[in-house]
Amino acid sequence: MAEGMSEPASEVTASEVTDPARFLRDHGPAALEWAASYLERVGSLPVLAQIEPGELTSKLPAAAPEQGESFDAVLRDLDEILMPGITHWQHPRYFAYFPSATSGPAILADMLAVTINTVSFLWRSSPAATELEAVVLAWVAQLMGLPAGWHGQIEAGGSLATMTAAIAAREATGRNLLVCSAETHSSAAKAARMLGMELRTVPVDGDGALSVDALGSLGDAAIVVATVGTTSRGAVDPVPAIADACEAAGAWLHIDAAYAGAAMVCPEMRWAFAGVERADSLLVNAHKWMLTPIDCSLLWTSRPDAFLNAFSMVPEYLRTPAFEDQWSPHEYGPALGRGFRALKLWAVLRCYGRDGLRQHVRAGLEMAATFENWVAADAGWELVSPRRFGLVCFRHVGDDNFNEALLEAVNASGEAFLSHTVINGRYALRLATGGLLTTPADIDHTWKLLRGEAAALSF
């Protein structure tokens, strides 16, 4: 195939690519149809890419072409070369890690954002992006029942958002210790390591929640990272008690609700988020369960002045008149230039509405509950941990090796994709709902697939 690619390709005239409006009119319809068709047929493709490491690289040429080619060639190679190497996160039976659902409104709005391609670091460099970001973060905060008046911003990812909070906390407290649980997402420990902070890991209870009894003194703590919905098993740390301890010790409380936070759109789920209103900072990844493609990590803070103290640095070439200064996004985080990420989230909120987002979350919760019930009712299977949100951790009777082989067999089938964890020393399969296209029939299909593969392995 590499040879095929080096054949004289359909070269383009310079005018075609340098006239972007013409380019979009000439090639946009085919690209759009590719996208629509992809979302129609993705369910018929193998979820987990069925290639070997290095296989795709070997099919690509060693250099970019000297002369420009037609976008037709890009679409052709996307189909012929890249597609076999894509793990399909939008497949209705993608259940691994956590979901990252795209959606129609987000796809189109992001295309417009990339067309406008405004860069927001100062208010004047992008007033619309700057103000819309604040507005949609306020909309989401209200939809989630969070306190009014928090400062919201979009960061490039959850790991970066937690690191951002840790930097603000260190600056605000003058302390250098990050505290989290043994099951906090690795991004917290990674932030401590990257920032040169000390790390204290607090043990968890049998359900994976931070043990408050083991929290110890927070007198040296800059920040405690508490999680609602841990990555391994969706555990919920006891936020109210942690907030009490932080408040008493003057430590910063950061809530990592990267995955589960979307469930706050449903009032009936807010019990799981008790105490988050006391956070100094809160992270929810809209690019997980909120139909907004990556990157879109929502980071709120009740202490914007602490962010300003930590991140504001204004060289001469970024000075603007004082009445614009209060809006400068670059003074509130690690990044300078930032894309128009708010536009896709705005389109999702407009086109789904508050009701549509609730329906999407509820559908994921219900499908996970259904699956949990099937596992619980079958003597051949067991729940390794109680279901939390859309996440079910389970295993087949048998040892860890059996379950690891089971997972590999299921994933190799291409019919579904799940991931794994280890809970209290035991290997567990993880099934996380929340995809754009997942229906109850896909849960049923996957349950049958799991039982079939387990039977084949047991035989």
Add this chain to the structure above:
Amino acid sequence: MAEGMSEPASEVTASEVTDPARFLRDHGPAALEWAASYLERVGSLPVLAQIEPGELTSKLPAAAPEQGESFDAVLRDLDEILMPGITHWQHPRYFAYFPSATSGPAILADMLAVTINTVSFLWRSSPAATELEAVVLAWVAQLMGLPAGWHGQIEAGGSLATMTAAIAAREATGRNLLVCSAETHSSAAKAARMLGMELRTVPVDGDGALSVDALGSLGDAAIVVATVGTTSRGAVDPVPAIADACEAAGAWLHIDAAYAGAAMVCPEMRWAFAGVERADSLLVNAHKWMLTPIDCSLLWTSRPDAFLNAFSMVPEYLRTPAFEDQWSPHEYGPALGRGFRALKLWAVLRCYGRDGLRQHVRAGLEMAATFENWVAADAGWELVSPRRFGLVCFRHVGDDNFNEALLEAVNASGEAFLSHTVINGRYALRLATGGLLTTPADIDHTWKLLRGEAAALSF
């Protein structure tokens, strides 16, 4: 207008938004035409947004709609509410800060990336994105004449990329000092502050380049950030001498060529980059002068093992078979989840070709040279600093206040947008070429505009 927006909007049926293929077919053509039409008419819009801070916020409702609305309403409000608040980075007379050019191939390819919305942290979570990223970074390295075999990755922004290098350097050297020049981009000093590193700022010579004589001992230095093409005036630090000093002292050499690096695609410009082949890490923002929209910061390292040492942290839920491990993108940087950013860069390289990218850079260089000549030849104006790459720093005869008023008058006209800096204590206007749509006629138009506004102010 806020009231207008709360009128009963065109509500959609649930099926319309929950069927993404139908949504794209129904609304994609209008979105695509909006994008094409925008790029056709952007030159007729005021470059700098003509609204006041807070004005846009006041026109948006206080909450997301309860029921979903049609995408038509999103497009309508984009036109009526957001457009007046957009500073048009794609306007042919956008000359402020540095360019951030989009392009037809990038717009369409990114739409496909957002549709697929795969998340690359492990090889298996996104083999195609993982491998394509390595391949296109190798293509660009080759196109720029960089050494073969460097490890390349895409980071979310230049500030983050420099911070990433500083973390790797600190880990590799066991030292805690960041050294840069007084005119290094503020992201270097910000990285030191965020990471709790010490900072030493080395004076610059009259041209804004780091004074090697003032470099001092690097025995305590973790990293020296040297710049090819500073933000203020495009200065080029003496990289070969700095590389000698770093090598002798065991310090990490990071090259910030965020803006100017694109010029390496032209062999005749490589003289300015002498010594960058000795870097431990090198940053070029493809989202500045390479027709690839934000975010697309290219970060290469000749020491991938040092990155691995600094960033690898693999919890159980991210473990994969050993033969996949060598590819895990999350082990080479601060982020875990990352979008399919390589696809847009691949499309740009394919559709422009190596020749097309060279032509784009050369056009920017030539237009800046033309402008420089006009300034130099007119007794009413002066160059404050020699032209570097596509950047001209200049001023009108008169004091700083006059030039500040001149800049504000030009920008308020909506006809062009320039930014400013201060060089050796003197206020200077900055004109940076490199936009997608800029032609020599726009340079001519802007020169006439500047002279006209200066004459009006002088009167």
